[in-house]
Amino acid sequence: MEKIKFTFDNDETVEFFVLEQAKLSGNNYILVTEEEEGDSEALILREVSNAKKGDTTYEIVDDDDELEALSTLFESLLEDVDLE
Numbered sequence: 001m002e003k004i005k006f007t008f009d010n011d012e013t014v015e016f017f018v019l020e021q022a023k024l025s026g027n028n029y030i031l032v033t034e035e036e037e038g039d040s041e042a043l044i045l046r047e048v049s050n051a052k053k054g055d056t057t058y059e060i061v062d063d064d065d066e067l068e069a070l071s072t073l074f075e076s077l078l079e080d081v082d083l084e
Helices: 064-077
Strands: 003-007 013-024 027-033 042-050 055-060
Touching: 013 064, 042 064
Parallel strands: none
Antiparallel strands: 003 013, 013 027, 027 042, 042 055
16 A cells, blocks of 8 residues: 655644545545554545646545545445445
């Protein structure tokens, strides 16, 4: 499983395992977790490209409707995962 590092604005670095990636309504999303195995809190992140800086950032999806649609999508992609 791929593991990637994220650096926050305050220079704090956190490593996440990427469980799955998907595209919905023209946006790219990744489902990440801090633990590779077992039950763990998961986050859905939306890719945000910055053409001026030439880099890509991710933001946590917190809109309830968007989260519901993405949870359904990721659950269908990962048959053994139940997102609550």
